[in-house]
Amino acid sequence: MSDTRPIGVFDSGLGGLTVVRELQRVMPGEKIVYLGDTARFPYGGRSEEVIGEFAHQAGSFLYKHDIKLMIVACNTASSVGLDSLKRHTREHPVIGVVLPGARASVLRTAEKKIGVIGTRATVRSEAYNRAILKLDSEIRVYGKPCPLFAPLVEEGLLDSEITRMTAQHYLYELVDKGIDCLILGCTHYPLLMEVIQATVGTRVQLIDTALWTAKEAQDILVALDSLNDGGDDGLAGSSFFVTDLTPGFRERAEAFLGAELTSVKRVTIEELTDAAGD
Numbered sequence: 001m002s003d004t005r006p007i008g009v010f011d012s013g014l015g016g017l018t019v020v021r022e023l024q025r026v027m028p029g030e031k032i033v034y035l036g037d038t039a040r041f042p043y044g045g046r047s048e049e050v051i052g053e054f055a056h057q058a059g060s061f062l063y064k065h066d067i068k069l070m071i072v073a074c075n076t077a078s079s080v081g082l083d084s085l086k087r088h089t090r091e092h093p094v095i096g097v098v099l100p101g102a103r104a105s106v107l108r109t110a111e112k113k114i115g116v117i118g119t120r121a122t123v124r125s126e127a128y129n130r131a132i133l134k135l136d137s138e139i140r141v142y143g144k145p146c147p148l149f150a151p152l153v154e155e156g157l158l159d160s161e162i163t164r165m166t167a168q169h170y171l172y173e174l175v176d177k178g179i180d181c182l183i184l185g186c187t188h189y190p191l192l193m194e195v196i197q198a199t200v201g202t203r204v205q206l207i208d209t210a211l212w213t214a215k216e217a218q219d220i221l222v223a224l225d226s227l228n229d230g231g232d233d234g235l236a237g238s239s240f241f242v243t244d245l246t247p248g249f250r251e252r253a254e255a256f257l258g259a260e261l262t263s264v265k266r267v268t269i270e271e272l273t274d275a276a277g278d
Contacts, residue, residue, distance in 0.1 A: 002227065002228055002229040002230055003068055003221075003224075003225075003226035003227065003228060004031070004228050004230055005031075005066050005067060005068040005226075005228075006030070006031040006032055006033045006065060006066075006067050006068070006237075006238065006239075007023065007030055007031070007032050007033070007067060007068065007069045007070075007071065007217065008032075008033050008034075008035075008059075008062030008063070008065065008067035008069070008070045008071065008092075009023070009032055009033070009034045009035070009062075009070075009071045009073050010034070010035040010036070010037070010055075010058040010059070010061075010062060010070075010071075010072065010073060010074065010077075011034075011035075011036055011037070011073040011074040011077075011187060012036070012037050012038075012040065012041045012042055012043040012044075012054075012074045012076065012077065013036050013037070013038050013041035013042065013150065013154060013188070014036055014038070014153075014154060014188070014249075014252060014253055014256050015073070015074070015150065015153070015186060015187035015188035015189075015256070016034065016036065016071075016073030016074060016187050017034065017036075017187075017253055017256035017257045018073075018187045018188070018190045018191065018208075018210040018256055019071060019073040019097070019187055019210040019213055019214060020032050020034055020073075020238075020257060021210070021256070021257050021258050021259075022208075022210045022211050022213070022214035022215075023071075023214045023217060024234065024235055024259070025214070026214050026215060026218050027214075027217075027218055027221070027227065027228075027234070028233070028234060028235075029227070029228045029229065029230055029233075029234045030221075030227070030228050030234040031228065031234045031235075031237040031238050032234065032235070032238040032239070032240075033062055033065045033067060033238065033239050033241070034238070034239070034240045034241065035058050035061060035062060035241045035242075035243075035267070036240070036241070036242045036243070037054060037058060037242075037243050037272075038242045038243055038244040038245075038246065038249070039242075039243035039244035039269060040054060040243065040269070041150075041154070042076075042119060042147075042150055042151070043074060043076040043077060043119065043121065044076050044118075044119025044120050044121045044122065044145075044147060044150070045119075045120060045121065045147070046121065048080040048081070048121070048125075051076060051077055051080050051081045051121065052080065052081040052085070053276075054077070054081070055072065055074075055077045055081035055082070055085045056081075056085055056276050057272040057273060057275060057276040058077075058272065059085050059094075060272075060275040060276040060278065061241075061267065061271070061272050061275040061276075063092070063275075064275055065239070067092060068092065068221070068226050069092060069093050069094075069095070069217060069220060069221060069226070070085075070092055070093070070094045070095070071094075071095055071096075071097075071213060071217060072085065072094065072095070072096040072097065073097060073187050073210070073213070074097075074187070075096075075097055075098065075118050075119065075122045075185045075186045075187065075209065076118070076119045076121045076122050076186075077096075078096030078097045078098045078127070079096075079098055079118075079121065079122045079125040079127035079128075080121055080122075080125045080127070082094070082096045082098075093220055093224075095213065095216055095217060095220065096213075097187065097209040097210070097213045098127045098128055098131055098185075098209075099131055099216075100209060100212035100213045100215070100216045101128070101183050101184075101185065101207050101209035101212055101213070102128055102131035102132045102135065102183070103131075103135065103212070104207050104212045105132065105181045105183050105207045106132055106135045106136050106139065108181050108205055108207070109139065109180055109181045110180055111178060111179070111180040112136070112138055112139045112140060113139070113140050113142070113177060113178050113179045113180060113181075114132060114139055114140070114141050114142070114179060114180075114181045114182070114183065115141075115142050115143075115144065115174040115177065115179040115181070115182040115183065115204075116128045116129070116141060116142070116143045116144070116182075116183045116185050117143075117144050117145075117146045117149070117170065117171070117174075117182065117183070117184065117185055117186070117189065118143075118145065118146065118183075118185030118186045119145065119146075119147060119150070119185075119186060120145040120147055122145075122185050122186065123143040123144065123145045123185070124145075126143070128141065128143070128183060128185060129141045129143065142174055142177045142179060144170055144171070144173060144174055146166075146170045146186075146189075148166050148170075149166065149167075149170075149186065149188060149189060149192060150186055150188040150189075152166065152192075153188040153189075153191050153192060154188070154252065156248075156251075156252055156255065158191055158192060158195070158255075159194065159195060163192065163195055164195055164198075164199070167192070167195050167196055167198075167199040168199055171196065171199045171200050172199070174200070175199075175200050175201065175204070179200075179204060180203060180204055180205065181204065181205050181206075181207055182196070182200060182204050182205070182206050182207065183207045183209065184196070184206060184207060184208055184209060185209065187209065187210050190208050190210055190211075191255070191256065193206060193208070235259060235262070236262055238262065238263070239263045239265070240253070240261055240263060240264045240265070241264075241265050241266070241267045242264065242265075242266060242267070243266070243267060243268070243269055243272070244266070245264065245265075245266040249264070250264060
């Protein structure tokens with residue numbers, strides 16, 4: 001049985017497009033409906049209550065597109081808003097990016113020392129800590145907020161001197177802790193992979209949550225017999241929505257996705273609020 005309904009993905013900005021990129025790599029036939037809340041980016045400095053409300057609005061909007069699976073590609077929303085969102089779900093499975101990344105890191109650490117980088121809200125929530133320690137209570141987890149990374153990515157400063165200096169400022173502390181795995185706890189961060197790897201050294205394995213989230217989505221759809229078997233060009237039938245269509249958006253978004261965007265539309269905050277109220 002082929003399920004042609006799309007997968008819904010949302011993020012606070014463009015970072016979730018790294019999840020879309022991985023979804024297309026492992027399941028090229030799947031169509032995507034993507035929502036980037038670019039007008040309210042970043043979520044990392046906001047309260048848990050507000051983040052939960054934003055997640056509920058985004059989820060309600062995606063439900064209106066008859067999705068078969070929802071992915072909360074925003075680490076901040078996954079860390080503090082996922083439970084709230086699940087309470088409002090209907091029959092659709094919902095996954096975040098925290099558990100897939102935690103599982104991958106536990107399987108790969110030899111020294112049992114794992115670093116987690118993300119927004120202030122993600123690190124403050126200790127969602128990765130709880131997930132990792134539930135799997136292996138002997139592991140030590142070191143969190144480090146990196147609030148400047150996502151804005152640098154959004155500005156396209158992927159390999160600039162300021163980005164390298166920022167990485168050194170944030171990451172040397174974790175290297176000194178002796179970590180051997182580093183979870184990229186924000187979907188923007190895979191685009192900084194080269195700079196981050198050069199900063200922490202090759203003995204530290206980077207855990208790309210976008211990759212492992214896509215693999216978990218694939219496992220769920222296989223188990224539900226809900227894969228789209230209709231071809232290998234799902235991206236052509238995908239839709240992308242943002243709450244603020246800024247100049248240069250398409251160029252930066254295509255850098256995230258590694259492909260040309262076909263359909264990009266603006267959705268207003270009022271439309272998201274209305275969707276949550278229905």
